[in-house]
Amino acid sequence: MPRTLFDRIWDAHRVASLPGGADLIAIDRVFLHERTGAAALARMAETGRTLRDPARVFAVMDHIVDTRPGRGDGTLMPGGEGFITETRAACRAAGITLFDVNDRDQGIVHVISPEQGIVLPGVTLVAPDSHTCTQGAFGALAWGIGSSEAEHAMVTGTLRMERPCAMRVTFAGALPPGVTAKDMILALIAAQGAGGGAGHVVEFAGEAVRGLDMEARMTLCNMATEFSAVTGLIAPDERTFAYLAGRPHAPADFADPYWRTLASDADAVFDSEIVIDASGLAPMVSWGTSPEHTIPVTARVPDGPQRAHDYIGLAPGTPLAGTPLDAAFIGSCTNSRIADLRRAAAILKGRRIAPAIRKALVVPGSMAVRRQAEAEGLDKVFEAAGFEWRMSGCSLCFYAGGEGFPAGSRVISSTNRNFEGRQGPGIRTHIASPETVAASALAGAIADPRDYPA
Amino acid sequence: MSAFPQPLVARAAPLLRDNVDTDTIIPSREMRSTGRTGLADGLFAPWRYVGADTRRENPDFVLNDPAYRGAAIIAAGRNFGCGSSREHAVWALAEYGVKAIVAESFAPIFRNNCIRNFLLPVVLERTAVEAIAGREVTVDLAARSIACEGIAYAFAIEDEAQQMLLHGLDAIDLTLQHRADIDAWTAADRTARPWVYDLPARTQESVTP
Ligand code: SF4
Numbered sequence: 321m322p323r324t325l326f327d328r329i330w331d332a333h334r335v336a337s338l339p340g341g342a343d344l345i346a347i348d349r350v351f352l353h354e355r356t357g358a359a360a361l362a363r364m365a366e367t368g369r370t371l372r373d374p375a376r377v378f379a380v381m382d383h384i385v386d387t388r389p390g391r392g393d394g395t396l397m398p399g400g401e402g403f404i405t406e407t408r409a410a411c412r413a414a415g416i417t418l419f420d421v422n423d424r425d426q427g428i429v430h431v432i433s434p435e436q437g438i439v440l441p442g443v444t445l446v447a448p449d450s451h452t453c454t455q456g457a458f459g460a461l462a463w464g465i466g467s468s469e470a471e472h473a474m475v476t477g478t479l480r481m482e483r484p485c486a487m488r489v490t491f492a493g494a495l496p497p498g499v500t501a502k503d504m505i506l507a508l509i510a511a512q513g514a515g516g517g518a519g520h521v522v523e524f525a526g527e528a529v530r531g532l533d534m535e536a537r538m539t540l541c542n543m544a545t546e547f548s549a550v551t552g553l554i555a556p557d558e559r560t561f562a563y564l565a566g567r568p569h570a571p572a573d574f575a576d577p578y579w580r581t582l583a584s585d586a587d588a589v590f591d592s593e594i595v596i597d598a599s600g601l602a603p604m605v606s607w608g609t610s611p612e613h614t615i616p617v618t619a620r621v622p623d624g625p626q627r628a629h630d631y632i633g634l635a636p637g638t639p640l641a642g643t644p645l646d647a648a649f650i651g652s653c654t655n656s657r658i659a660d661l662r663r664a665a666a667i668l669k670g671r672r673i674a675p676a677i678r679k680a681l682v683v684p685g686s687m688a689v690r691r692q693a694e695a696e697g698l699d700k701v702f703e704a705a706g707f708e709w710r711m712s713g714c715s716l717c718f719y720a721g722g723e724g725f726p727a728g729s730r731v732i733s734s735t736n737r738n739f740e741g742r743q744g745p746g747i748r749t750h751i752a753s754p755e756t757v758a759a760s761a762l763a764g765a766i767a768d769p770r771d772y773p774a
Numbered sequence: 775m776s777a778f779p780q781p782l783v784a785r786a787a788p789l790l791r792d793n794v795d796t797d798t799i800i801p802s803r804e805m806r807s808t809g810r811t812g813l814a815d816g817l818f819a820p821w822r823y824v825g826a827d828t829r830r831e832n833p834d835f836v837l838n839d840p841a842y843r844g845a846a847i848i849a850a851g852r853n854f855g856c857g858s859s860r861e862h863a864v865w866a867l868a869e870y871g872v873k874a875i876v877a878e879s880f881a882p883i884f885r886n887n888c889i890r891n892f893l894l895p896v897v898l899e900r901t902a903v904e905a906i907a908g909r910e911v912t913v914d915l916a917a918r919s920i921a922c923e924g925i926a927y928a929f930a931i932e933d934e935a936q937q938m939l940l941h942g943l944d945a946i947d948l949t950l951q952h953r954a955d956i957d958a959w960t961a962a963d964r965t966a967r968p969w970v971y972d973l974p975a976r977t978q979e980s981v982t983p
Contacts, residue, residue, distance in 0.1 A: 335952065335955050335956055335959040336952050336955045338934065338952075339933075339934075340932060340933035340934035340937065341932060341933060341934070342932065342934050344949065344952055344955070344956070346956070346959055346960070346963065348970050355802075355805075355860075356859065356860060356861070356862075358808035359808050359809070359810060359861070359862075362808055362809070363810075369946065373971075375971075375973050376970075376971070376973065397803070398806075399806050399807070402807065402808065403808055406808050407808075440969070440970075442967075443970060448859055448861070449858075449859055450857065450858055450859040450883055464859040464883050465859065465883060465886065466859055466860075466861035466864070466883060466886060466887035466890065467861040468861060468887065468890040468891070468945075469886060469887075469890065471946070472945055472946050472949065475946050475950075476946060476949045476950060476953075476956065477956055477960065478949060478952075478956055480934065480945060480948070480949060482932055514793055514853055514856060515793075515852055515853040515856075515879055518853075518879055518881075518882065519882070545883075546856075548853055548856060548879075548881055548882065549882075550882055568974065569973055569974065570969075571968075571969035571972070576967070576969060578966075578967070609793075610792075610793045612793075625791075625792070627791070718797065718802055718858075719801070719802060719803065720802045720803060721802065721803030737795075737797075737857060739793075739795045739797050739798065739857060740798060740820065741797060741798065741801065741820050742795075742797055745820065745825075
């Protein structure tokens with residue numbers, strides 16, 4: 321019987337079929353962060369339960385850490401330091417590998433897991449973080465869970481789950497110049513709705529997906545959760561294996577032949593199929609308060625929920641391009657890897673952001689990305705253009721109660737969520753690719769990156 | 775933790791918006807400790823209060839309406855609980871007293887978090903959600919049915935989730951009954967995929983800034 325990639329990984333991890341229809345699925349890796357991980361570890365300590373295999377559990381400080389150079393445990397978020405010190409103590413007590421605040425390998429969980437070779441093809445990996453789907457780019461089944469489920473995975477080495485359905489999203493044809501993986505996933509969510517992937521594991525396939533580098537594949541899978549999918553994944557190929565070779569936690573005798581079997585059979589049947597013509601895509605920018613409120617940068621704001629129009633302050637029929645901006649943000653697990661920074665810097669090089677932009681940040685996804693960018697002189701390009709160059713972390717991808725954008729700001733952001741208040745109370749967020757963020761920061765208004773050739 | 779009250783009789787507070795996200799259910803700034811308590815006060819803070827840093831109630835928000843204050847049931851739209859995986863959203867709802875949410879659909883992580891905390895997620899068609907919103911309903915989890923003004927609406931829920939909620943079963947305890955299966959699976963897998971298990975200890979030099 322022909323099988324999908326998802327079937328292969330699921331079946332290989334099924335420990336038992338439970339009465340009532342769920343499966344008991346073995347979990348190969350758990351990754352925690354200080355915002356939600358401490359709660360899971362604290363509960364384990366309370367109940368006297370222990371980790372089944374601490375060597376396969378990892379943790380990082382990324383969500384609320386300060387991103388200003390010279391940082392320590394102190395945070396701009398009131399009370400944030402407690403999350404850091406409690407997580408550190410709990411990780412030590414449990415024997416978990418921790419990437420601490422000033423570790424040279426520190427970074428956003430979904431950026432450092434691949435960098436460290438912790439996610440590998442064919443593994444199951446869970447984290448109490450919704451963007452764990454990012455790591456599906458490596459042909460792993462990686463998904464976000466809650467703290468209780470994280471505790472379950474750490475104690476039992478398994479999760480109880482109903483088998484999800486399988487969906488294939490094929491991006492046929494090649495992407496036009498100036499159009500990126502971010503635009504692909506935004507176009508999918510805009511077309512199908514933020515609930516379009518519910519109940520499904522989504523395999524991304526097709527010529528335009530094959531053509532993406534690993535960083536762009538991570539961007540594509542990153543927003544599977546905004547599509548309400550259980551997760552996204554991409555069949556591993558030579559590019560995947562080359563990326564992982566030599567990574568600290570990847571096997572030394574690299575490329576298990578098993579990894580080359582990780583693909584959907586040509587005649588595999590998916591529960592649902594979507595085909596998108598990649599060659600017809602344009603740079604996408606969100607206009608409202610859900611990722612489904614997204615249109616091509618050249619389009620006009622459509623009719624949407626009144627609440628979204630009121631919050632964002634844009635009436636139906638308004639052209640999105642030209643909307644004045646107050647701030648710009650390049651960062652997050654969606655778009656903060658070296659390839660993202662290179663593309664944004666190429667647009668900014670030799671130019672200066674508009675005076676209207678009162679705050680502009682670049683927050684590298686990991687300290688390794690930061691070092692690489694500095695070796696290439698990208699930090700100087702960003703600073704000369706008027707961006708602040710930060711240490712790694714989640715930063716203003718979300719508002720934790722400390723640092724914020726100036727009150728009432730309209731922000732162009734390379735992040736993944738444009739919810740009401742996501743980047744601060746009353747802050748209006750437009751999500752887009754790093755190229756679009758760079759071009760818009762130069763223009764001081766939402767702009768088409770194709771008008772700013774590198 | 776307590777099991778689901780069977781049956782649950784309460785008025786369903788109407789919150790008929792789509793894509794209500796967990797940042798709105800409990801904003802990050804309201805998560806002040808690593809614990810699971812002290813969250814009810816911050817529930818729906820951006821909508822419930824006027825201004826970000828005040829506790830002045832917004833009279834237009836449904837849970838500030840005397841008819842729905844302390845509501846045990848919320849009637850919601852499509853994709854409820856989307857966004858961040860934070861279980862704090864469910865802990866905040868539970869601490870506030872919410873026992874069931876009836877929605878057109880749920881985000882998957884949020885739905886799992888509900889079940890693990892014995893909060894019932896019920897999916898009904900939009901017209902049915904609209905019909906019960908604002909009315910007193912009787913939720914019978916054993917019968918998988920919601921009754922409102924003489925009409926019964928059937929809903930689906932997996933057997934396992936139903937039993938966990940009805941009897942307050944802990945998922946970890948249930949799974950540990952399969953310890954022998956897990957051990958056998960792991961032993962075989964260790965041979966098939968040694969690279970999953972043989973991880974290098976991090977060297978000291980890799981952690982020095
Ligand atoms: S960068 Fe943003 S979306 Fe990604 S893990 Fe951090 S807070 Fe979540």
